[in-house]
Amino acid sequence: MTVALNKTDKATQILNGALQEFLAHGYAGTSMDRVATTAGVSKPTVYNHFQDKEGLFRALVQKIARERFQIKFNSETFGDAPAESLPRLLALMVDTIADDDDYQNFVRLVIGESGRFPELARTFVTYLSKPGLELMQDYLEQHAEFSDADSQALAQIIIGSVVYMCLTQYILHGRDIMPLSKERYIETMIGLMLKSPRTDVAHQS
Amino acid sequence: MTVALNKTDKATQILNGALQEFLAHGYAGTSMDRVATTAGVSKPTVYNHFQDKEGLFRALVQKIARERFQIKFNSETFGDAPAESLPRLLALMVDTIADDDDYQNFVRLVIGESGRFPELARTFVTYLSKPGLELMQDYLEQHAEFSDADSQALAQIIIGSVVYMCLTQYILHGRDIMPLSKERYIETMIGLMLKSPRTDVAHQS
């Protein structure tokens, strides 16, 4: 009766322990001993639920990418004039990353292992990068100001600048070396986005 | 007489072996045994030149960041009209990253270890990210079209979009999931950059 419940609990327990350990020590730096201890179970129990270390790691990363770090908001939250809503959207994206140590460590882990676990990197792109991109793309397409642009490419450029900022400032600890405040970044980005639509200056009118 | 020479050779030999191993297997996944074998020396020789595994890793990353992956060109190479020179500069940056597997693995390694070796991440920012940023900033400041912008923030936005593209497409293997060709990216970026300078649209004129 409580069997199914207990089984689920143990699996969740193990995944929670594994998450802590892998986030803190990386894939190769994590031992199954410590996973078991942190999860509060014995090592054979871990191996009873997951085939081996690789299997546990794969299951963990896929679960976390699909469930825990999913985007919680959508583009309709940001419906009004871009001069106001775009700064809000960008600030929310920066803050969401900057305030979440677990997410930063998850990014470190996935990028660090992306050479040895390419399919996990693709899971990350599918469930985290792409939805973020689509959110931005939807936003752009809902605003007439940007209708003449390649919204997919433009969305990648905007998201890219947000992510790079978080990468250098927080993940790579570069705040003192390459300082850039959120405010300055956003103001400059808005300036770029809200210039007059092009009159074919790009093709030397 | 040949002592100094030999010592240098051995140290270089060890660093070369260590580079291969760390790039392929990460920090924790690399064994000193394999470093020694790949370098063609014995293990005690490795320990004779470097205090321990951490010391070797730190020396290696710092050397590689300072020497091997330094930017080889400067902004004066791109002196003419932005409509032509900016696409060339962006394409060169993308290609430089896309064609260099070692560099991609170095990025994976540094980001992956940035939580446990923050000072190495800062070395990376200092010797690789920042010079790239300054190259772009110099370029922007040499062109009157961009003189009214915050060139440092703008440079981070541009570099950020380049790096993010390389990160998702190549490092995270996302080409099939979030496709974006170099040409489409560059064309869109140029379109953004070469719009008419703002006439205060941003503040709802």
Added chain:
DNA sequence: GTCTATATCTAGATAGAC
């Protein structure tokens, strides 16, 4: 300075009791 050989420990994974 460099090697062979080794000490010591901890890793991933499992056998077998319950």
Added chain:
DNA sequence: GTCTATCTAGATATAGAC
């Protein structure tokens, strides 16, 4: 299904000969 106890391999690091 879960545990205690254990196997085996491979890890970091070094002692001691040359």
